[in-house]
Amino acid sequence: MFNDFKIVDDRPVYRQLRDYLKETILKGHLLEHQKLPSTRELSKLLSVSRNTVLTAYADLEQDGLIYAIKGKGNFIGKVETFKTSSIELNWNERLNNVALLADELDVMKQGIFWEKGMISFNSIAPEEKLFDVENFKRAFLTRMSIEGDIVLNYGYAKGYKPLIDYLLHYMEMKGVDITNKDILITNGFTEGLDILLSSLAKKSGRVLCENPTHHAALKLFRLHGLDIHGIDMKDDGIDISKVEKSLSEAAFDFAYLIPSYHNPTGIVTSSDKRSEIIKLFSKYQIPIVEDGFNEELRYSGSHLAPLMTYIGAGNNVIYISSFSKILFPGLRVGWILADKELIHSLESMKRARTIHTSTLDQAVLYQYLHDGYFERYLKKAKSVYKKKYELVRQACNQYIPFKRMTGDGGLHLFIELEEGINARTLLKKCYQKGVVFYPGDVFYTDGGGSNTLRLGFSRLNEEDIVQGVKIIGNTLKNEMGS
Amino acid sequence: MFNDFKIVDDRPVYRQLRDYLKETILKGHLLEHQKLPSTRELSKLLSVSRNTVLTAYADLEQDGLIYAIKGKGNFIGKVETFKTSSIELNWNERLNNVALLADELDVMKQGIFWEKGMISFNSIAPEEKLFDVENFKRAFLTRMSIEGDIVLNYGYAKGYKPLIDYLLHYMEMKGVDITNKDILITNGFTEGLDILLSSLAKKSGRVLCENPTHHAALKLFRLHGLDIHGIDMKDDGIDISKVEKSLSEAAFDFAYLIPSYHNPTGIVTSSDKRSEIIKLFSKYQIPIVEDGFNEELRYSGSHLAPLMTYIGAGNNVIYISSFSKILFPGLRVGWILADKELIHSLESMKRARTIHTSTLDQAVLYQYLHDGYFERYLKKAKSVYKKKYELVRQACNQYIPFKRMTGDGGLHLFIELEEGINARTLLKKCYQKGVVFYPGDVFYTDGGGSNTLRLGFSRLNEEDIVQGVKIIGNTLKNEMGS
Known part of the structure; x- marks a missing residue:
């Protein structure tokens, strides 16, 4: 007994000893009322200091695992040991269809992934090396010194007030009329969309999207069991005549649109088209859910306002966004900007589900934005990404025999190959050569897109970009008969 | 024009000037191709440095709002101004019943709240003053220096690996057999429960709870539309004979139990009862969702193991917990410990809804735990809370004429008044005297509990505890005829 104790890691020795004793007791290797070795004995036996044993015993007593009798020593307390006949439920039979579907649709559980040393065009997450870690630390320390105890305690479901005010001003500066609008902070864009979908009534049960x-x-x-009606993309955004036709033929609960650096095509909806979209959907009284995705990553060209700007004081656009594709995605902070009454309702759904978004994340993000670090970071990031963007376009033009290439900025390009070429077959072959990308079919609403692929370039260096595109192109030409 | 510009806050002047100009342009007060004042002119006009104007103009150019012609100056770009006829949707008509119910059940939107200067027994959140802000900062800086860029980028839906491993060990030290079990990190307990409820099939659609x-x-x-079957509490936990009767009479999808410092009664389920509970539910093959709430806040008495411990290698208990009631609730970190296969399915639901829990929160919490700060903090917190706990019990015994008082530790007590006394009426009267508490009826499954109240004492000082209890007691005696 006790001589199988070993110091295994860098935790304080008393904690390792305590955990070892705890395990021994919980496993029933020591009986109730059994006397433990004195602290002197045990310290000698295990070659640890007597203080170590004293502290470990004190902790065990705190936990009610042992008890001390003055002048007599330490004894094992009453501890249940668990050798019950355990039962096994079949959990799979107890899951509902939504859970099974979530599992089935989870792209992270299938497909071909990046392995170390590979050139991966999978990711459209920001490049870590660009992260402004020092200023982030500074923002953290500043906020903590202002109200550390507030930051660490419960906050409000609606969000951290200074961040909400900042974002309202931020959106106003994009031209949005914020009268009668409000913001709900969410755990990133995804929770924002999920809360909205969980709250909207299914009337037609249909959603229109790109x-x-x-x-x-x-x-x-x-x-959410919605019937998805996808509409083709033209080079300046969604095909507006097809939208008009669809709206005149069927009812829709709402539309979902990504006007800037659209995922996956990278297309930016033109200013004229934005205006037409708003007119059309307003006419049919169909609300638009606008995804603010990557809006900040404009490398050139004239000012482009979010769709929400075009509704003025109206309330038929719901804008959902986050800085996750630009700033720190590890912080899960996004927001819904919408009609004030609607936000008031969504706030209760948010509270019911996750109480509120991390106050720490919100408070540090707020300080980082407030101190102007974001603007500076964005300038730097844009110049780095712009270079990569130009390089990947040029390489694709040079090496890949495509039918169509789209992408007006942002962190990815979208490639349509000749009909009949299967991007998943191409992916398998490229994988053999150490290059992976995202097959485009997962983005299609109708099972199409088998000849498409998305190339995310944000996290690759210039050499790998050129090398990777070259390999994709050569594989296409030499092995796919393209 | 321009002379209504004012420096309003502590942001850099160039940003205030830029925002002012942006607003002016977006509002359509300047026309396309209109020439802006030269930087020299504007700096003189506004009494700001020429550099300020230069930087503001550069930013506006970046945004595509103005353009520069060499040697000629800066001009307004093409900017949409939005004077559309805006439409107003009635969002309330477009919400579903779940959203309307969430709004209706949102206790934060109703009732009587704390106002500054009042003695509030509402909260069971931890006392902010106890927060160990310095060591939290230390943990943050340590983790950031180890892997700041990782912490700030996307993580995994399942959670931050070091934290998962730590928690598995932590639960093992409580006696749980972790073979074939796994952990999913969630945004606190609440998201954990919501993800589970969203994933379980409705067979009987019935849940059994205290x-x-x-x-x-x-x-x-x-x-989630469940049919709730509540069972009375005895002083050592749920009434087991009533549980047996219910299980023999009807089918249930699962049970939900809070064995330690039960919310709201504060009752700790005895060791014997824990064992009986497991035997009974195992016999009927009904899984138990165990709420690990406040388990750590044991002030005295012998070791108590979570229900999950009693199933050994079985998989019929799902344990959901967080440190939110003890440590830092502003960090939204909780976890589900359950059957490995089940966790694998829940992970996809988590990914679909919120991608993952804040890596920053998880990483800093991990470091804080790993460095032993949590244990030290817990010791200190327990001794503070224990004192308050003893004080509030004593005060209640002295001043409040109750029928029953429960609470074996934790951060709150529960009081049952004589039949016929309405706690909400009492609350209204106490509110007049600057004291508020939580009416107990919101915790009841069957509309009962109108004569009950919960007293949270964690955030009150000793003087206010005694004073507050005295006022409640006197109001009862003098104004409610008790």
Whole structure:
């Protein structure tokens, strides 16, 4: 007994000893009222200091696992040991269809992934090396010194007030009329969309969106049992005549649109088209859920206002966004900007589900934004991404025999290959050569897109970008007969 | 023009000037191709440095709001101004019943609240003054220096690996057999429960729970359309003979139990009863959702193991917990410990809804736990709370004419008044005298409990505890005829 104790890691020795004793007691290797070795004995036996044993015993007593009798020593307390006949439920039989569908639609559980040393065009997350860690630390320390105890305690479901005010001003500066509008802070864009979908009544049960579109949004539409009606993309945004036709033919609960650096096509909806979209949907009284995705990553060209700007004091656009694709996605902070009454209702759904978004995340993000670090960071990040963007376009033009390439900025390009070429077959072959990308079919609403792929370039260096595109192109030409 | 510009806050002047100009342009007060004043002119006009104007102009150009012609100056770009005829949707008509119910059940939107200067027994959140802000900062800086860029980028839906491993060990030290079990990190307890409820099939659609019970859990059961079957509490936990009767009479999808410092009664389920509970539910093959609430806040007595410990290698208990009631609730971190296969399914639901829990929160919490700060903090917190606990019990015994008082530790007591006394009427009267508490009826599954109240004491000082209890007692005696 006790001589199998070993110091295994860098935790304080008393904690390792305590845990060892705890385990021994809980496993029933020591009997109730059994006397423990004196602290002197045990310290000698295990070659640890007597203080270590004293502290470990004190903790065990605190936990009610042992008890001390003055002058007599320490004894094992009453502890249940658990050798019950355990039962096994079949959990799979107890899951509902939504859970099974979530599992089935989980792209992270299937497909071909990046392995170390590979060139991966999968990610559209920001490049970690660009992170402004020092200023982030500074923002943290500043906020903590202002109200550390507040930051660490419960906050409000609606969000951290200074951040909400900042974001309202931020959106106003984009041209949005914020009268009668309000903000709910969410755990990123995804929770924002999920809370909204969980709150909207299903009247027609139909949603209109761009085809292809953001696969996480598609997944949520499917999990919410919505009927998805996708509409083709032209080079300046959604095909407006097809939208008009659809709206005149059927009822829709809402539309979901990504006007800037659309995921996955990278297309930016033109200013004229934005205006037409608003007119059309207003006419049919169909609200628009606008995904503010990557809006900040404009590398050139004239000012572009969010769709929400075009409704003025109206309330038929719900804007959902986050800085996750630009700033720190590890912080899960997004927001819904919408009609004040609607936000008031969504706030209760948010409270019921997750109480509120991390106050720490919100408070540090607020300080980082307030101190102007974000603007500076964005300038730097844009110049780095712009270079990569130009490089990847040029390389694709040079090496890949595509039918169509789209992407007006942002962190990815979208490629349509000749009909009949299967991007998943291409992916398998490229994988052999150490290059992976995202097959485009997961973004399609109608099972199409088997000949498409998305190339995310944010986290690759220049050399890998060129090398990777070259390999994709050569594989296409040499092995796919393209 | 321009002379209504004013420096209003502590942000850099160039940002205030830029925002002012942006607003002016977006509002359409300047026309396309109109020439802006030269930087020299504007700096003189506004009494700001020329550099300020230069930087503001550069930003506006970046945003595509103005353009520069070499040697000629700066001009207004093409900017949409939005004077559309805006439409107003009636959002209330577009919400579903779940959203309307969430709004209706939102206790934060009704009732009587704390106002500055009042003695409030509402909260069971931890006392902010106890927060160990310095060590929290230390943990943050340590983790950031180890892997700041990782902490700030996307993580995994399942959670931050070091934290998961830590918690598995932590639960093992409580006696849980973790073979074939796994952990999913969630945004606090509430998201954990919501994800589970969203994933379980409705077979009978019935849940069995203690009556009264945690109101946030009750709310979620109602939002998920479950039929709630509450069972009375005895002084050592749920009435087991009533449980047996219910199980023999009807089918249940699962049970929800809070064995330690039960919310709201504060009752700790005895060791014998824990064992009986497991035997009974195992016999009927009904899984138990165990709420690990406040388990750590044991002030005295022998070791008590979570219900999950009693199932050994079985998989019929799902344990959901967080440190929110003890440590830092502003960090939204909780966890589900359950059957490995079940966790694998729940992980997809988590990913679909919120991608993952804040990596920052998880990483800093991990470091704080790993460095042993939590243990030290817990010792200090327990000794402070224990004192308050003893004081509030004593005061209640002295001043309040109750029928029953329960609470074996934790951060609150529960009081049952004589039949016929309405706690909400009492609350209204106490509010006049500057004292508020939580009416107990919100915790009841069956509309009962109108004569009950919960007293949370964690955030009150000793003087206010005694004073507050005295006022409640005197109001009862003098104005309610008790």
